[in-house]
Amino acid sequence: MNQAVISCLHANLPAVEAVLKDIELQGITNITCLGDLVGYGPQPNKVIELIRDKEIPTCQGCWDEDVVDGLDACDCSYPSQLAEKRGHFAHQWTTDKLTTENKDYLANLPYSIRKDKCLFVHGSPNSQHEYLLPDMDAFAALERVENARAEILFCGHTHQPYIRELADGSIAVKIKNAVPKDTQEKEIQLPMRRIVNAGSVGEPRHGGTKATYVVYNDVTNEVKIREVEYDIELTCKAIIDAGLPPIFAWRLKNGFEFAEQAEDASHVCER
Amino acid sequence: MNLFKKDLKKTPGNITLFVLGDMIGPEKNCNRLLHRLINPKSNDLQPWCIYGWWEEQILLESGYRGDQRAEALRINKGEEVVKSLTNAVDKSFLDWIAALQFGFVELDCGLIHGSSKDVGENLTLDTPPLTLLDRLTRLQVNRLFTARSKQQFHLELTEGIVNSEVEDLNGNRKKEQKVPQKAVIGIGAGKNYTLYDVGTDNTQFVQAGYKTEKRIKGFGRL
Numbered sequence: 001m002n003q004a005v006i007s008c009l010h011a012n013l014p015a016v017e018a019v020l021k022d023i024e025l026q027g028i029t030n031i032t033c034l035g036d037l038v039g040y041g042p043q044p045n046k047v048i049e050l051i052r053d054k055e056i057p058t059c060q061g062c063w064d065e066d067v068v069d070g071l072d073a074c075d076c077s078y079p080s081q082l083a084e085k086r087g088h089f090a091h092q093w094t095t096d097k098l099t100t101e102n103k104d105y106l107a108n109l110p111y112s113i114r115k116d117k118c119l120f121v122h123g124s125p126n127s128q129h130e131y132l133l134p135d136m137d138a139f140a141a142l143e144r145v146e147n148a149r150a151e152i153l154f155c156g157h158t159h160q161p162y163i164r165e166l167a168d169g170s171i172a173v174k175i176k177n178a179v180p181k182d183t184q185e186k187e188i189q190l191p192m193r194r195i196v197n198a199g200s201v202g203e204p205r206h207g208g209t210k211a212t213y214v215v216y217n218d219v220t221n222e223v224k225i226r227e228v229e230y231d232i233e234l235t236c237k238a239i240i241d242a243g244l245p246p247i248f249a250w251r252l253k254n255g256f257e258f259a260e261q262a263e264d265a266s267h268v269c270e271r
Numbered sequence: 272m273n274l275f276k277k278d279l280k281k282t283p284g285n286i287t288l289f290v291l292g293d294m295i296g297p298e299k300n301c302n303r304l305l306h307r308l309i310n311p312k313s314n315d316l317q318p319w320c321i322y323g324w325w326e327e328q329i330l331l332e333s334g335y336r337g338d339q340r341a342e343a344l345r346i347n348k349g350e351e352v353v354k355s356l357t358n359a360v361d362k363s364f365l366d367w368i369a370a371l372q373f374g375f376v377e378l379d380c381g382l383i384h385g386s387s388k389d390v391g392e393n394l395t396l397d398t399p400p401l402t403l404l405d406r407l408t409r410l411q412v413n414r415l416f417t418a419r420s421k422q423q424f425h426l427e428l429t430e431g432i433v434n435s436e437v438e439d440l441n442g443n444r445k446k447e448q449k450v451p452q453k454a455v456i457g458i459g460a461g462k463n464y465t466l467y468d469v470g471t472d473n474t475q476f477v478q479a480g481y482k483t484e485k486r487i488k489g490f491g492r493l
Contacts, residue, residue, distance in 0.1 A: 126388075134437045134439060135437065135446075137408055137448070138433045138434075138435040138446070138448040139401060139404050139405065139408065139431070139433060139448065139450065140404075140405050140408050140409075141435075142401060142433060143401045143402060143404070143405040146399075146401055147399075147401075147402060160439065161439060161440065162437055162438065162439040163437070163438045163439075164435060164436070164437045164438075165435070165436045166433055166434070166435055167433070167434050167436075168432070168433065168434045169431070169432060169433030169434070170431060170432060170433075171400040171401065171404065171428055171430075171431035171450060172428070172429045172430045172431060173400050173426055173427065173428055173429065174426075174427045174429050175396065175424065175425070175426055175427075176425040176426075176427055176454075176474070177424070177425045177473075177474050177475075177476060185429075188399075188400050188401075190401060190433060206439070206440050207440070208440070212440075225438075225439070225440060227440070
């Protein structure tokens with residue numbers, strides 16, 4: 001059966017509506033959301049209410065957590081002080097606009113959702129702030145999936161959709177200085193695991209302007225990345241009208257990658 | 272402490288002394304030991320200390336970690352142990368404890384109490400190699416010295432491989448990644464300690480007071 005996984009909606013209502021329509025047109029009813037319903041975008045309440053109305057199982061994203069906990073976004077995620085200032089402004093704006101009911105909804109979202117062999121998280125099983133980038137250390141990536149006791153790890157947070165298969169792995173170990181004295185050696189076979197990043201519905205950072213999400217078939221194990229066009233002008237106008245930083249509209253319209261993310265893939269927020 | 276000092280004085284070569292945490296605990300008064308570590312005698316080695324799990328508990332309980340308290344300790348060991356811990360350490364030492372680092376990186380060696388993920392994590396011979404590799408990678412070191420498990424071991428990750436295939440909107444790419452030789456070394460606890468020779472990559476597991484002249488040959492630099 002096909003299921004859709006969406007992530008990083010970022011209060012971009014036209015993008016969310018377009019993606020949900022695309023999912024509906026494929027006859028898919030099983031949808032999982034990996035969080036970051038809010039932040040950057042101009043329609044936080046409407047996006048939350050749409051997800052709530054459709055009863056889509058959702059993980060808590062880093063923005064959802066930060067807005068609820070009254071914490072500013074992790075400083076170390078920002079590539080520059082300007083970006084940090086804009087991020088903080090967007091946080092405050094979003095916090096001010098959100099209804100109490102919607103804040104409560106975000107506060108009660110789970111960190112992860114498990115369905116059989118699949119684990120759904122926002123960033124990584126370790127943290128909502130950890131980036132699992134497509135080319136990060138393969139052993140570290142495999143460790144994230146394996147230690148989470150999953151076969152397929154669905155994540156978001158990077159805003160870059162990808163499917164990564166880690167296979168045919170092994171590690172040889174030798175115990176030196178063992179008691180009793182004989183040296184012990186063994187080779188451990190590593191399991192095949194996959195990481196699927198759903199990209200971003202509301203703030204794509206893959207170099208294009210289309211919203212992205214993934215479709216997973218739990219019978220064939222196939223995963224497909226979907227790109228969906230939406231009315232970008234509508235979102236951009238709403239961003240400007242709301243008084244949010246115009247660069248948020250500029251980057252959506254131009255599709256330039258302007259990732260406000262840590263460069264170190266293994267970096268975990270120490271806050 | 273005195274047994275260690277006697278042992279190390281007999282050990283040839285230039286020695287650097289690292290103390291990987293848990294210098295304190297609830298069982299007995301820790302003030303004399305802390306005073307000696309902070310103010311070594313003229314013929315003592317200068318100890319390089321990091322904080323361990325027990326130091327983390329007292330810092331939590333004493334309000335050095337914001338609103339958090341040592342709840343894990345309280346739940347697992349009870350209120351009495353929390354009280355014993357705070358009574359075992361004079362408050363005048365808390366600022367020194369709070370200033371201790373999580374770990375050291377010397378040459379290509381990482382020295383920590385638990386793991387690079389968590390001060391309370393036990394790394395042992397039974398820890399999955401993939402986890403050990405991850406903890407080494409997080410510190411970007413080739414040798415990781417750990418104390419938390421109290422075990423003494425020297426586990427080498429001699430080789431490894433994994434094939435990675437990434438599909439994204441730009442297409443597919445494959446990559447084969449190999450493991451460079453790395454090791455995790457459990458240094459022991461209590462009377463047990465470890466000598467490490469950075470020149471030969473050899474470890475010697477020692478019990479304070481039982482080290483013979485013959486056994487120390489070829490070792491010396493920690």
